[in-house]
Amino acid sequence: MFDARQVRRDFPILERRVHGDRPLVYLDNAATSQKPRAVIQTLVDYYETTNANIHRGIHELAEEATARYEEARGKVARFIGAREPREIVFVRNTTEAINLVARTWGQAHLRPGDEIVVTEAEHHSNLIPWQLIARQTGAVIRAIPITDEGTLDLEAARRMIGPRTRLVALAHMSNVLGTIHPVAEIGRLAHAAGARLLVDGAQSVPHLPVNVVALDCDFLAFSGHKMCGPTGVGVLYAKSELLESLEPFLGGGGMIREVWIDRATWADIPERFEAGTPNIADVIALGTAVDYLTNLGMENIRAHEEELTRYALDVLGEIADVRLFGPRDVRQRGGVVSFYVGDVHPHDVSTVVDRDGVAIRAGHHCCQPLMRRLGVPATARASFYLYNVPEEIDTLARALQRVKEIFGGVGVG
Ligand code: PMP
Numbered sequence: 001m002f003d004a005r006q007v008r009r010d011f012p013i014l015e016r017r018v019h020g021d022r023p024l025v026y027l028d029n030a031a032t033s034q035k036p037r038a039v040i041q042t043l044v045d046y047y048e049t050t051n052a053n054i055h056r057g058i059h060e061l062a063e064e065a066t067a068r069y070e071e072a073r074g075k076v077a078r079f080i081g082a083r084e085p086r087e088i089v090f091v092r093n094t095t096e097a098i099n100l101v102a103r104t105w106g107q108a109h110l111r112p113g114d115e116i117v118v119t120e121a122e123h124h125s126n127l128i129p130w131q132l133i134a135r136q137t138g139a140v141i142r143a144i145p146i147t148d149e150g151t152l153d154l155e156a157a158r159r160m161i162g163p164r165t166r167l168v169a170l171a172h173m174s175n176v177l178g179t180i181h182p183v184a185e186i187g188r189l190a191h192a193a194g195a196r197l198l199v200d201g202a203q204s205v206p207h208l209p210v211n212v213v214a215l216d217c218d219f220l221a222f223s224g225h226k227m228c229g230p231t232g233v234g235v236l237y238a239k240s241e242l243l244e245s246l247e248p249f250l251g252g253g254g255m256i257r258e259v260w261i262d263r264a265t266w267a268d269i270p271e272r273f274e275a276g277t278p279n280i281a282d283v284i285a286l287g288t289a290v291d292y293l294t295n296l297g298m299e300n301i302r303a304h305e306e307e308l309t310r311y312a313l314d315v316l317g318e319i320a321d322v323r324l325f326g327p328r329d330v331r332q333r334g335g336v337v338s339f340y341v342g343d344v345h346p347h348d349v350s351t352v353v354d355r356d357g358v359a360i361r362a363g364h365h366c367c368q369p370l371m372r373r374l375g376v377p378a379t380a381r382a383s384f385y386l387y388n389v390p391e392e393i394d395t396l397a398r399a400l401q402r403v404k405e406i407f408g409g410v411g412v413g
Pocket of ligand 1: 095123125223297
């Protein structure tokens with residue numbers, strides 16, 4: 001049985017008090033997750049017992065470090081249902097993974113007038129890399145609109161994805177609206193048009209069972225730090241035949257086969273895309289995070305978050321003057337709840353609730369085009385994970401009542 005109260009004990013930081021003696025209510029998981037003891041301990045163990053550079057040294061520590069690094073690759077591959085570990089490239093984060101695809105695949109395949117289809121809800125990480133490569137290649141960016149309910153306009157998507165489309169790049173789950181986009185269906189449209197599908201899994205891989213074969217995505221990008229792993233390690237999954245066809249992203253040690261002064265040949269995948277000394281300790285600790293999530297069961301985590309989200313939508317929805325964004329049906333969304341309290345600026349909301357120990361986020365969440373679509377400069381956002389419990393949502397609701405008391409005159413009645 002999944003028990004969030006039991007899970008909480010694995011996370012030392014959740015015992016922390018803030019602002020004097022307030023228990024920490026951490027509802028900023030879409031920004032980054034907390035780390036279980038096992039992940040922290042993996043980092044300590046690695047540096048205390050195994051630290052060495054990988055893939056080169058012929059000594060015991062180097063061999064052990066290499067084995068553990070490659071073992072983590074295997075764990076990540078199994079976690080997302082990849083066919084083989086060499087389809088996993090370790091990078092710094094989702095942002096770097098998407099830039100890697102833009103600079104390698106995009107550079108090779110985009111021509112003037114070719115279309116890159118994104119959505120209005122994209123994080124800047126899945127927009128700016130395409131803008132940069134579009135400027136260089138003459139490709140054009142188009143965005144599938146979002147409906148008033150906060151879902152993808154599928155009719156518009158069907159009209160937009162066509163013979164000029166080379167790539168469809170979209171978030172699996174929106175980091176503002178929580179909407180889970182029908183990426184498999186979008187992928188079928190993309191593939192029927194001869195285009196590739198890139199899925200930004202930054203918000204989905206930590207929270208839902210994700211299988212790259214079922215989604216039939218060509219690329220999947222995600223970050224370790226949002227899934228109980230350390231900062232500084234992310235993943236690019238790509239189908240092996242696609243990776244094999246690509247030129248390197250960064251050049252240097254580790255990614256070559258043979259080098260002359262004026263030319264070189266490339267290593268096999270995935271090493272071809274991992275130039276220089278990689279983030280060995282954090283990759284190994286990401287492997288521990290994957291074990292941790294796998295042991296608890298991604299279905300259980302998803303079910304727990306669905307319950308929390310349903311509860312949050314009910315409780316926050318009952319507060320007069322609180323405007324909620326995103327779909328109301330929890331099967332269509334994850335545990336990210338954006339809201340607005342009267343006319344109070346989200347930064348003020350966030351500052352007031354912080355005094356009660358509640359950590360939420362306020363701002364444009366790196367989604368300025370979506371903010372324009374929603375007609376707001378920013379939103380306040382509470383986002384849940386496996387260790388959150390309903391009482392924490394009650395604490396948030398009480399804190400929002402205080403916001404209303406404090407800002408009584410500013411459009412809240
Ligand atoms: N895409 C989405 C949907 C995200 O939520 C985030 C993180 N907020 C990113 C991309 C970027 O992740 P990172 O900063 O780890 O590269």
